[in-house]
Amino acid sequence: MHELTCLEICAGAGGQSLGLEDAEFSHVAAVEIDPDACETLRLNRPQWKVEVMDVHNFDGYPHRGVDLLAGGVPCPPFSVAGKQLGADDERDLFPQALRLVRECKPTAVMLENVPGLSQARFASYREQVLRELQDELGYEADWQVLNACEFGVPQLRPRFILVAMRPDAYAHFEWPSAIGTPPTVGEALHAMMAEDGWKGAGAWARKANGVGPTLVGGSRKHGGPDLGPTRAREAWSKLGVDGRGLADAPPPADAPVDHMPRLTLPMAAAIQGFPPDWRFYGRKTASYRQIGNAFPPPVARAVGTRICMAIQAARATGRQGLLRAV
Numbered sequence: 666m667h668e669l670t671c672l673e674i675c676a677g678a679g680g681q682s683l684g685l686e687d688a689e690f691s692h693v694a695a696v697e698i699d700p701d702a703c704e705t706l707r708l709n710r711p712q713w714k715v716e717v718m719d720v721h722n723f724d725g726y727p728h729r730g731v732d733l734l735a736g737g738v739p740c741p742p743f744s745v746a747g748k749q750l751g752a753d754d755e756r757d758l759f760p761q762a763l764r765l766v767r768e769c770k771p772t773a774v775m776l777e778n779v780p781g782l783s784q785a786r787f788a789s790y791r792e793q794v795l796r797e798l799q800d801e802l803g804y805e806a807d808w809q810v811l812n813a814c815e816f817g818v819p820q821l822r823p824r825f826i827l828v829a830m831r832p833d834a835y836a837h838f839e840w841p842s843a844i845g846t847p848p849t850v851g852e853a854l855h856a857m858m859a860e861d862g863w864k865g866a867g868a869w870a871r872k873a874n875g876v877g878p879t880l881v882g883g884s885r886k887h888g889g890p891d892l893g894p895t896r897a898r899e900a901w902s903k904l905g906v907d908g909r910g911l912a913d914a915p916p917p918a919d920a921p922v923d924h925m926p927r928l929t930l931p932m933a934a935a936i937q938g939f940p941p942d943w944r945f946y947g948r949k950t951a952s953y954r955q956i957g958n959a960f961p962p963p964v965a966r967a968v969g970t971r972i973c974m975a976i977q978a979a980r981a982t983g984r985q986g987l988l989r990a991v
Contacts, residue, residue, distance in 0.1 A: 674736035678705045678955035684965025704946035720761045725768030734771040774829040782825045805835035815843035816963045818938040819853040820877045837978035841967035862918030873904040882957020938963045
C-alpha cells in the first residue's frame, strides 16, 4: 500500500491531525499560527515538521503532489456566535486554502468549519467555492454536516465539512455513516470525577446522562476558560456541570455528594474525543482555547478513512487498467 501524505493548515492542537494519522495519513507539514498550539504538536509529535506561520505566507509549491490538503479554517466568519461577515471577514481563510490547492495540486482536500456556513445566507459563497474547485481546478466536491456525537464523541458539535477529490478518486468516495450511540458525559467522565475519591461521582455520572453541548474555545480577543455563552452553560448545568469556569483538579474526597463540579482540562479534552495521553502546552486559558477550538479526532478519522479508501481504490483501479493494457 502506498503511504498517503498529508499537508495540514490551521492545524491547531492536533485534533484533525490525530484523526488523519489514525486514518493512515503521514504528515509532511502542519501549519499553525498559534505558538502554543505549535508547541502542543511538537510535544506530542516531535518528529513532525511544524511550521509556526500565517497561512497567507505559506508556499504550497514545495508540497506539490501531496495526497491530502486538510485544515480547520477559522470559524468566526460564519459562526452564529459572531457577526457572520463571511467573505468580508479578514479571518476568512478559504481563499488561502484554494490558493494552496492550486499550488499543491493534492489528490484530495478536506476543510472543516462551523455549521453556520451551511445556512442559506452563505449559499452563494459555497457555490463560489465549489465553482472554483470544479470548473477551474478540476475536482469533484461536496459539503456535509457531520455531528461529532454520531462518531462516539460525548458532545453535539456539528461541523460543516468540504471534501474535494480528483474525479477518479471521488468516484470511490462515500461519506462516513454514524457509528452508533455515543457515551454520555457521565460515562465519559465518571472515572475522572472519582479520581480523588469524591463519593458523589457515581450519582453525578447517572445525572449527566446525555451528550454535552458544543465546547467553545474562543479566540485570543474573546473568550476565556468557561464552557461558552449563557445557553451552553445552562445546558451544562442540566448535566450537573458548572460551566462558569474550569477546575484545576477533580472534586476532592471531602466534597459534598451534591457538589456541582467544573470540568478540568483533561475532562474537556475527553469531551472533544482526545486520547488521555495527548498533552496540551500553555496555561489554563491557552490550553482550553486549543481544546475548545479543536476538530474531534474521531470525526477526522472517520472522514479521513473514507478519503484514504477512495484514493487507494482509484490507484488500484488505475493499476489494473495498466495491466490490462499491457
